[in-house]
Amino acid sequence: MTHPSGGGTADAPGSPADAYGALADAYGALADAPGDYSEGGWVKSDRQRERERLRRRRDLRSSSVATVSTVVFVVLVVSVVTASPGWPRVKETFFDLGQFTGAFPDVLAGFLLNIKIFLIAEPLILVVGLLVALVRTLHAPVFFPLRALAVLYTDVFRGVPTILVIYLVGFGLPALEIQGVPSDLATLGVIALTLSYGAYVAEVFRAGIDSVHPSQRAAARSLGLTQGQAMRFVVLPQAVRRVVPPLLNDFVSLQKDTALVATIGPLEALRQAQIHAADTFNYTPYLVAALLFIALTIPMARFTDYLAARSQRRRGA
């Protein structure tokens, strides 16, 4: 390789030629006084101080540009919306403070049911998803019917829209009049959500299991572990760790889809908002419900981001 400093590059601080010189100096210093290194007496060079000063100035400039452009953007959007001909009407029907405070207690009470549905459905979905994913990895011929059933289940419930599953379970299951089938609407909602989301989560788990390199399984089997032991002790722990971010993403989606249960009637947030809106022809209660859902999903979304970033960092380390 030829020396990179040609006539074109001026010898500004930090240029390759300079770095070269610095390296030579460092070697020279090392040869002259080997003791200096081991004593750790590092004094920041003028060049490094200048570099850091420039870096700070650049960072300051980027953040001020970001602030200014954000302010300009927000002002632009707000002025376009408020200047629109229909704005007074929209403001009245969606942003009515009196309606907001009036509907808030009822919608919040309904929202507690959403949280309850979510908290019960979530562990059930994890169990169903994991079991279905594991069944699909069984290879023994005895398990063929189970395996076929698992494939059928994921195909069907991923294909049918969640709202349809809720209708079918909510109205169809009680209609069978079988002893022991729950008739409570929220419970039926939980069953429907579990069926629908279980299929998605099963695929997430399966992708995680497939992503573990076959050499890990080979190593486990070479130690005499059975297929089941290799899955339980070696493959699954790695797979689960990998799928945590996509699973949380599914749960953010589940949190808001609890509102779909409204279609079969239990008094959750959306239903309460509907009742208020029907009374007054004012849609502000929907805004209340929307804000409540956002208040729940945003922390979850940030947590997902955090976990994803952390696993990214770990893989890079």
Added chain:
Amino acid sequence: MSGPRETEGRDVVLRVENVWKNYHGHHVLRGIDLSVDSHEVVCLIGASGSGKSTLLRCVNLLEFVDDGVIHLDGEEITDVRADPDDVRKRIGMVFQSYNLFPSMTVLGNITLAPRKVHGVGRARAEEEARELLERFGLADKAGAYPDRLSGGQQQRVAIIRALATRPRLLLLDEVTSALDPALVGEVLEIIRELKATGMTMVLATHEMGLARDIADKVCFLDGGVLLEQGPPEQIFTEPRLPRTREFLRRVLEARRV
């Protein structure tokens, strides 16, 4: 653990007879015959793709042979009724890419098989693992996770993991090929020590120095055929076949560059 079988006064651990293996119509092994005695160290040499790794994987039943038989301690392990898990319990294997379990500590990696496969209690398994780590200079790494170890340390842990179940036979598949040249030495050190303790081993290796040093028998594989086998001094100084000579000449040339 089953006892040794005597054949003509020798204690034969592994006998491979006329083994064939195909991948997608390509013959990777073509009628391999090989016998390994107790305490014997056999080195498989040959170019990449000559079938060394495949042969080891067939012995460990990670791959199933397409023809021929393999006996371990006189018992036919290629019998379709044989339990592969039971066979693997008696054979240790070390891989080129270490294949440590990243979700477990060093101690967890080593004690997994003794505890879950051989039913050894946790306390005893850990004690034995610590003894092994001590012996191979890794005592301070017991609680570390594999990604915090150097390649050489990882491979040493992988060897200890394979040893922890007291295998009858140890298979080493190019265990230094993924290592920084500066780290190869520490792994070779362990293998030499194992040889001194009388461990029966089959190694697939590109380290001709190691093969010359520790092998009782060197086998040259070429295109899935075991072309020539003999004691290292014969194979390395007066190979009978031109193919063997050619291979060794090329390896030595590459070394010089």
